[in-house]
Amino acid sequence: MKPQINTVWLRHNQKKIHRFHRFSQIKKLRFKNLCHLCNLWFQVFVLLFSGCNGGAFWLTGDRYVARVNEYTITEYDFRKKLEGFHTVKDIGEKMKIDIASVDYYKILNDMIDDRLIVQEAIKMDFDRTPEFTGDYNLFKLNLSLYMLKKEEIIGKIRVTDEEMQKRYIALYESVRLRHLFTRDQRKGERIIEAIREGADFISLVEKESEDSEEIKKKGGELGFKRKDELPKEIADAAFAMKEGEISGLLRIENGFHIIRLEERKMPEGEIPEGYRKRIERLFFSEKEKERNREYLTQLREKTKISIDEDALKSIKSEDEFDGGKGIVAMVEGESIKRDEILVRLRSGPAAKTEDETDKLKRTAIDSLINQKLLDLEVVRKNYEQDKDFKYSLSITRDAILNKLFRNRIIASAVRLDDEEIKKYYEDNRESFKEPDQIRINTIQIKAKEKADRIIDELKRGADFDVVAADMSGMPVGSTTGNTGWLYANILPPVIKERLNEMNIGGVYGPFDIDGEFLIIKLLGREEGKFKSFETVKNGIVEQLSKKKYDQLLSDYLAKLRAFSKIKINESVMKGFIKRSRQEAEK
Numbered sequence: 001m002k003p004q005i006n007t008v009w010l011r012h013n014q015k016k017i018h019r020f021h022r023f024s025q026i027k028k029l030r031f032k033n034l035c036h037l038c039n040l041w042f043q044v045f046v047l048l049f050s051g052c053n054g055g056a057f058w059l060t061g062d063r064y065v066a067r068v069n070e071y072t073i074t075e076y077d078f079r080k081k082l083e084g085f086h087t088v089k090d091i092g093e094k095m096k097i098d099i100a101s102v103d104y105y106k107i108l109n110d111m112i113d114d115r116l117i118v119q120e121a122i123k124m125d126f127d128r129t130p131e132f133t134g135d136y137n138l139f140k141l142n143l144s145l146y147m148l149k150k151e152e153i154i155g156k157i158r159v160t161d162e163e164m165q166k167r168y169i170a171l172y173e174s175v176r177l178r179h180l181f182t183r184d185q186r187k188g189e190r191i192i193e194a195i196r197e198g199a200d201f202i203s204l205v206e207k208e209s210e211d212s213e214e215i216k217k218k219g220g221e222l223g224f225k226r227k228d229e230l231p232k233e234i235a236d237a238a239f240a241m242k243e244g245e246i247s248g249l250l251r252i253e254n255g256f257h258i259i260r261l262e263e264r265k266m267p268e269g270e271i272p273e274g275y276r277k278r279i280e281r282l283f284f285s286e287k288e289k290e291r292n293r294e295y296l297t298q299l300r301e302k303t304k305i306s307i308d309e310d311a312l313k314s315i316k317s318e319d320e321f322d323g324g325k326g327i328v329a330m331v332e333g334e335s336i337k338r339d340e341i342l343v344r345l346r347s348g349p350a351a352k353t354e355d356e357t358d359k360l361k362r363t364a365i366d367s368l369i370n371q372k373l374l375d376l377e378v379v380r381k382n383y384e385q386d387k388d389f390k391y392s393l394s395i396t397r398d399a400i401l402n403k404l405f406r407n408r409i410i411a412s413a414v415r416l417d418d419e420e421i422k423k424y425y426e427d428n429r430e431s432f433k434e435p436d437q438i439r440i441n442t443i444q445i446k447a448k449e450k451a452d453r454i455i456d457e458l459k460r461g462a463d464f465d466v467v468a469a470d471m472s473g474m475p476v477g478s479t480t481g482n483t484g485w486l487y488a489n490i491l492p493p494v495i496k497e498r499l500n501e502m503n504i505g506g507v508y509g510p511f512d513i514d515g516e517f518l519i520i521k522l523l524g525r526e527e528g529k530f531k532s533f534e535t536v537k538n539g540i541v542e543q544l545s546k547k548k549y550d551q552l553l554s555d556y557l558a559k560l561r562a563f564s565k566i567k568i569n570e571s572v573m574k575g576f577i578k579r580s581r582q583e584a585e586k
Helices: 008-020 034-050 075-086 104-123 130-152 161-172 185-196 201-208 213-217 232-238 273-301 309-314 338-347 354-381 387-413 418-427 448-459 464-472 533-562 570-585
Strands: 064-068 071-074 087-090 093-096 174-182 221-226 250-252 255-265 305-307 327-331 334-337 437-445 482-487 507-513 516-526 566-568
Touching: 064 075, 064 104, 064 570, 071 075, 071 104, 075 104, 075 570, 104 387, 104 533, 104 570, 130 354, 130 387, 161 273, 174 185, 174 201, 174 232, 185 201, 185 255, 201 213, 232 250, 232 255, 273 354, 309 327, 309 354, 327 338, 327 354, 334 338, 334 354, 338 354, 387 533, 418 533, 437 448, 437 464, 448 464, 448 507, 448 516, 482 516
Parallel strands: none
Antiparallel strands: 064 071, 064 566, 087 093, 174 221, 174 255, 250 255, 305 327, 327 334, 437 482, 437 516, 507 516
């Protein structure tokens, strides 16, 4: 049973990665655990963007925090691990947890356990397996490409205050319009001619417009509208006009429009923070796309690229794969295979004509060329000499080995038989019982005094349905207030705790539910049924497997610890804890 890992971060950051580059290598590498990739990317994200000074209290240097056989866990290692607990960056927002609540010794002991597992995995030669090599190379490629994007794209984007202000005005400038609408083009042309001859626009709206009576009575007044609140054709015309100017006949989907610009209103003052963030995102997205295009153009200009146009033209989506023999293009000595084009054609939208097929093939070859250009540039940049990059790869190596050990040694040793699963079901049968179901009718009242008065009337014999109908304004017999069958465990606690003393047909209350008062009549009750073994079997397997997995791992780690030399530097640990407490109190 594999441990569960949160994939939220992965989903978010994969979008960032794949905007820049799609990897044909993914299908070649046997990367079976995407959740594991999530965990790796989280650690690297913290490493690359949190910086070495995660907080005022962190020390620098290489004093040891713990020694595990021949391996040393340094202050730097421990600090980088802690940064994942102190600061989480998600979608650009920084969130801090309570530093004082962190269990530093648990974190350190987890690091020691991970190191013991890595050492054991190396003894078993897991670092020589194809699965390790595939995972490691894929991660290195992803990280290299992200470093390239950070350096050449993100790092070169600048958004100035002047640009922000101009965009703010463009987005939030508004215009006040009057409007005349007709579905008849000839009628619209006659109205335009009348306007040219001096007819009053408002009078024409009142007489000729086919809009609603409410708008006609207001002389076609639409009020202030931003560009994004108007149909494109009307917005383009309105924001290009001067105050008092009348447009020509504007055709949009529902008919023909004539507008008069009454007034412009510019946004004033500083850009509000909420608007600023939206504008920054818009600008950054636009500039990122522009810089992407610019950078790829630069790479193309300095790289030798040749395309076999005849080979490209001959490819048809229904062709068979040739095992990578056919070559369609060369990029600085690196080949792009015919099969790669076929994969793109088959995974995309189906073309209806030969021209569409040619366009899809051109898109595919351009994309693959861009991919090769980026791969080559990553090699030229040689990010493996970067300190943080090296450290990230070491984290990756250890995490992959850890995963392989857990999967091959621990998870593969988990065994369950049907008798064991069935016994668990029988021994814990009550936990597989569905909640009781009830059906009630309700009267909801805002005032406590009124609720007390109504419950008294009901207890003296008033008809519940009549009172409920009177309170709701609906006819007697309507289903207003009738909940139908529902699980008793979802009821508010104040009602749930009294269910056992309620009788069918009885009226109870009033119950205070968030400041309003509920009177109920119990219409029916059904005892919860036991879920069948087949419906819960998978859940039992998962639960028992996890329990066995955890026990096997714990036992194995205990044996490794028993035969290992482990030493914790207590003075360094106490210093970390003391400084963290001081930081938390500031």
